[in-house]
Amino acid sequence: MNFLEKLKIASRENRSLLCVGLDPDPKLMPANISVFEFNKVIIDATSDLVCAYKPNFAFYEALGNEGLDALRQTVKHIPDNIPVIGDAKRGDIGNTAKAYAKAIFDGFGFDATTVNPYLGFDSIEPFIQYREKGIFILCRTSNAGGTDFQALRCLEHEQRSLFEIVALKASDWNVHGNIGLVVGATYPEELKLIRQDHPDLPLLIPGIGAQGGDLALTVRYGVDAQGERAIINSSRQIIYASRERDFAEAARQAASELREQINTCLLTKG
Amino acid sequence: MNFLEKLKIASRENRSLLCVGLDPDPKLMPANISVFEFNKVIIDATSDLVCAYKPNFAFYEALGNEGLDALRQTVKHIPDNIPVIGDAKRGDIGNTAKAYAKAIFDGFGFDATTVNPYLGFDSIEPFIQYREKGIFILCRTSNAGGTDFQALRCLEHEQRSLFEIVALKASDWNVHGNIGLVVGATYPEELKLIRQDHPDLPLLIPGIGAQGGDLALTVRYGVDAQGERAIINSSRQIIYASRERDFAEAARQAASELREQINTCLLTKG
Numbered sequence: 268m269n270f271l272e273k274l275k276i277a278s279r280e281n282r283s284l285l286c287v288g289l290d291p292d293p294k295l296m297p298a299n300i301s302v303f304e305f306n307k308v309i310i311d312a313t314s315d316l317v318c319a320y321k322p323n324f325a326f327y328e329a330l331g332n333e334g335l336d337a338l339r340q341t342v343k344h345i346p347d348n349i350p351v352i353g354d355a356k357r358g359d360i361g362n363t364a365k366a367y368a369k370a371i372f373d374g375f376g377f378d379a380t381t382v383n384p385y386l387g388f389d390s391i392e393p394f395i396q397y398r399e400k401g402i403f404i405l406c407r408t409s410n411a412g413g414t415d416f417q418a419l420r421c422l423e424h425e426q427r428s429l430f431e432i433v434a435l436k437a438s439d440w441n442v443h444g445n446i447g448l449v450v451g452a453t454y455p456e457e458l459k460l461i462r463q464d465h466p467d468l469p470l471l472i473p474g475i476g477a478q479g480g481d482l483a484l485t486v487r488y489g490v491d492a493q494g495e496r497a498i499i500n501s502s503r504q505i506i507y508a509s510r511e512r513d514f515a516e517a518a519r520q521a522a523s524e525l526r527e528q529i530n531t532c533l534l535t536k537g
Numbered sequence: 538m539n540f541l542e543k544l545k546i547a548s549r550e551n552r553s554l555l556c557v558g559l560d561p562d563p564k565l566m567p568a569n570i571s572v573f574e575f576n577k578v579i580i581d582a583t584s585d586l587v588c589a590y591k592p593n594f595a596f597y598e599a600l601g602n603e604g605l606d607a608l609r610q611t612v613k614h615i616p617d618n619i620p621v622i623g624d625a626k627r628g629d630i631g632n633t634a635k636a637y638a639k640a641i642f643d644g645f646g647f648d649a650t651t652v653n654p655y656l657g658f659d660s661i662e663p664f665i666q667y668r669e670k671g672i673f674i675l676c677r678t679s680n681a682g683g684t685d686f687q688a689l690r691c692l693e694h695e696q697r698s699l700f701e702i703v704a705l706k707a708s709d710w711n712v713h714g715n716i717g718l719v720v721g722a723t724y725p726e727e728l729k730l731i732r733q734d735h736p737d738l739p740l741l742i743p744g745i746g747a748q749g750g751d752l753a754l755t756v757r758y759g760v761d762a763q764g765e766r767a768i769i770n771s772s773r774q775i776i777y778a779s780r781e782r783d784f785a786e787a788a789r790q791a792a793s794e795l796r797e798q799i800n801t802c803l804l805t806k807g
Contacts, residue, residue, distance in 0.1 A: 323633055325629055325636035325637045326633070329639045331640075332602045335601075335602060335605070356629050357626070358628070360679065363596070364595070366595035366596050370599045374601055384685075386680060386682055387678075387682025387685030390682055391682075405655060405656070410630040410656060412657025412660055415658055417655070419694075422692060423689055429689065433686065
């Protein structure tokens with residue numbers, strides 16, 4: 268089953284557009300628990316509430332081989348019906364990109380990954396060749412610095428902004444139907460623009476919660492005509508809902524509330 | 538000692554602007570040798586001929602934890618007087634970028650790294666905070682796809698191309714004097730432009746050899762007024778000079794010849 272089908276089924280079964288970001292930081296985690304054990308507890312407490320999980324490689328790499336072992340265990344532990352997005356944001360020239368794609372898809376077994384567009388088509392093509400996997404190209408990122416380059420307007424494309432041109436190219440490259448875009452919730456007008464121009468592309472949307480993105484606008488502008496194909500990510504708000512012994516219940520509670528808020532926004536949207 | 542000082546000393550001691558890319562690919566390596574053993578032999582055969590080494594993370598990640606162990610051993614094995622650039626091309630939002638910087642500098646002990654500018658200042662800032670380390674921002678990459686976005690001309694900056702704007706921003710951000718740029722040898726006119734606008738920035742220049750960049754133009758346009766601050770990378774041409782039992786001598790021979798060609802170009806440049 269390809270990524271998009273798996274996402275659709277998980278999203279419908281769990282009535283959820285919520286993706287939980289598994290970004291373990293020992294400074295924020297409860298004491299005396301390993302990274303894998305932490306993730307395992309969070310997953311067991313939330314897997315009927317989410318449409319996907321998204322571990323970010325950085326937090327595992329920062330812990331060396333032990334961290335990467337925990338990442339592998341985490342991917343294996345996630346129930347088969349829930350897609351897992353490896354947030355790696357890789358971007359390198361052709362033969363190197365191929366090695367990264369191999370590491371992420373064959374090595375770790377992720378269902379999808381994020382990639383950086385700065386190096387252009389041949390840096391993304393080796394990922395796209397994995398037809399059953401999802402490839403989310405960074406478009407308009409949720410951080411403040413996202414504006415530095417992504418918002419520049421370009422002469423060659425009727426003064427469109429760089430992030431819009433990235434989206435147009437992504438759409439051109441989508442011959443296998445496995446490309447999506449990363450668009451931050453912190454820029455709702457840009458999210459609206461991208462969804463209007465690309466009604467069918469799946470959007471991975473970080474930036475609600477700790478980063479301050481507006482949930483109602485995110486849902487209104489981010490979903491497709493069927494109220495789907497939006498993956499709304501929250502990390503810290505869920506996994507660090509409590510540092511105490513009740514962290515599993517707290518994470519479940521936070522995930523459940525956020526899922527319901529999203530679903531309420533969907534109903535209001537009509 | 539900071540990265541730039543270390544680079545200058547190594548470059549002068551070895552009379553070399555040559556950086557050897559340590560990109561091990563078991564399909565291209567001699568048979569029956571481990572990745573670390575392969576790198577060790579290459580390093581031992583070339584360390585008096587280079588100004589730096591540059592392992593690319595992708596090739597190690599593709600081999601799982603064993604690959605990353607080999608990378609750690611490789612960094613440790615490189616003589617202390619030769620700077621090591623971890624080619625990682627990472628780019629992520631603030632707190633995540635911090636985790637990547639920790640992994641690369643504290644974990645692996647690299648002297649420098651490459652970063653992707655697409656996410657803007659806050660994705661690069663945690664790296665810059667390591668003042669003694671070198672930060673090479675991708676500017677004009679050597680691959681064909683590099684043109685897709687990097688060559689777009691932007692309204693906000695007098696129709697300059699995106700890669701020029703990245704270079705200008707990099708220069709603005711260079712408050713600790715530890716920033717450099719990645720500019721491919723395959724686009725000599727762009728290299729010339731960047732060097733003219735940024736006479737003091739160190740340039741990491743991939744793309745000669747297998748990728749087809751012109752060596753004479755690379756040297757002429759890439760070096761600073763003192764004939765320094767250019768790091769000319771070659772990977773495949775050196776490390777895969779032979780697949781037979783003579784691969785160490787072949788690598789040494791190839792590195793020696795390339796160093797001399799570079800030095801001849803420097804003399805011709807005057």
